[in-house]
Amino acid sequence: MASNLCSTHSVASNVYEFVEEHGRTYHKYKQGKYVLPNDTEEQNRLDLQHHMALKVLDGKLHLAPIPNTVENTLDVATGTGIWAIEFAEQYPSTSVTGSDLSPIQPKFLPANCLFEIDDAGDEWVYSKKFDYIHIRFVMTCFPNPKAVIEQAYKTCAPGGYLEMMDGVFPLRCHDDSLEGTVLDAWAKSCHEAGTKMGRPWNNTPNYKGWMEEVGFEDVNERIFEVPTNPWPRERKAKELGMWFNADLQEALGASRALFIKALEWPPDKVDAFLQEVKDDLMKREIRAYMPIHVLYGRKPLR
Ligand SMILES: C[S@@+](CC[C@H](N)C(=O)[O-])C[C@H]1O[C@@H](n2cnc3c(N)ncnc32)[C@H](O)[C@@H]1O
Numbered sequence: 450m451a452s453n454l455c456s457t458h459s460v461a462s463n464v465y466e467f468v469e470e471h472g473r474t475y476h477k478y479k480q481g482k483y484v485l486p487n488d489t490e491e492q493n494r495l496d497l498q499h500h501m502a503l504k505v506l507d508g509k510l511h512l513a514p515i516p517n518t519v520e521n522t523l524d525v526a527t528g529t530g531i532w533a534i535e536f537a538e539q540y541p542s543t544s545v546t547g548s549d550l551s552p553i554q555p556k557f558l559p560a561n562c563l564f565e566i567d568d569a570g571d572e573w574v575y576s577k578k579f580d581y582i583h584i585r586f587v588m589t590c591f592p593n594p595k596a597v598i599e600q601a602y603k604t605c606a607p608g609g610y611l612e613m614m615d616g617v618f619p620l621r622c623h624d625d626s627l628e629g630t631v632l633d634a635w636a637k638s639c640h641e642a643g644t645k646m647g648r649p650w651n652n653t654p655n656y657k658g659w660m661e662e663v664g665f666e667d668v669n670e671r672i673f674e675v676p677t678n679p680w681p682r683e684r685k686a687k688e689l690g691m692w693f694n695a696d697l698q699e700a701l702g703a704s705r706a707l708f709i710k711a712l713e714w715p716p717d718k719v720d721a722f723l724q725e726v727k728d729d730l731m732k733r734e735i736r737a738y739m740p741i742h743v744l745y746g747r748k749p750l751r
Pocket of ligand 1: 496528532549584
């Protein structure tokens with residue numbers, strides 16, 4: 450663990466450096482562990498995705514029934530830290546720690562928020578227990594997500610909560626309008642590339658069972674459908690579709706290196722393919738969506 454506060458490990462000198470590949474930058478600490486970039490384009494995408502997540506939850510930062518006086522909060526794989534910062538502002542009584550492989554969080558922070566560079570796949574060595582642990586949009590991250598949930602259980606205070614929010618790939622559709630499209634091929638290929646790299650993108654439906662197996666109780670799960678563009682009629686779904694479409698447009702560029710590295714496609718083939726996916730993303734006759742699961746469970750008091 451490399452931390453900007455107290456830690457039992459020393460800060461590796463390369464933690465604050467980035468690696469450049471295929472025109473994008475990537476984390477240098479534990480280089481190669483995470484497949485998506487960490488540059489400004491990607492940071493903007495993560496912030497945009499945060500607003501989509503808020504829209505899914507009708508403006509709420511969480512669903513777990515945590516008290517207003519919640520003390521210690523951990524945001525695992527925090528990204529730009531946007532959720533952690535807003536949570537710290539909303540709950541002044543809490544002390545929020547956000548951790549990530551990439552040092553892409555802002556420097557000027559609320560006094561009750563700090564960030565550290567850490568690999569959540571390693572053993573967690575926090576000196577305190579957390580009353581609330583939040584993990585969001587990590588479907589591309591971990592070779593063994595259940596082990597991360599286990600660490601969260603170990604690190605959670607008795608009576609505390611773990612909350613997770615995540616999507617699932619490939620995309621879904623209630624009719625046959627996604628079938629045979631380039632958009633469908635893209636989502637399936639992303640999942641295939643993730644699988645080749647030991648991180649299949651379809652683990653989220655297993656989270657509930659894993660949370661229960663490691664010991665969380667009263668695990669509550671809700672599944673939302675996020676449309677790939679504003680194809681639905683209903684207002685909230687239409688708005689969600691606009692947010693997710695913008696997110697996906699950015700995600701296409703972030704996925705480019707996956708096709709080159711994991712699937713070994715020539716770069717010009719990838720570029721032509723991604724252009725076709727971009728066109729498909731705008732077609733309202735393709736009524737696709739991604740399920741987003743939101744779950745929370747409590748660590749027993751005993
Ligand atoms: C899609 S982003 C989600 C960011 C944030 N949770 C959010 O919802 O805005 C995934 C994040 O996980 C981080 N990550 C990937 N693997 C990790 C690991 N092993 N340990 C810690 N962070 C990791 C990445 O650096 C990236 O910032």
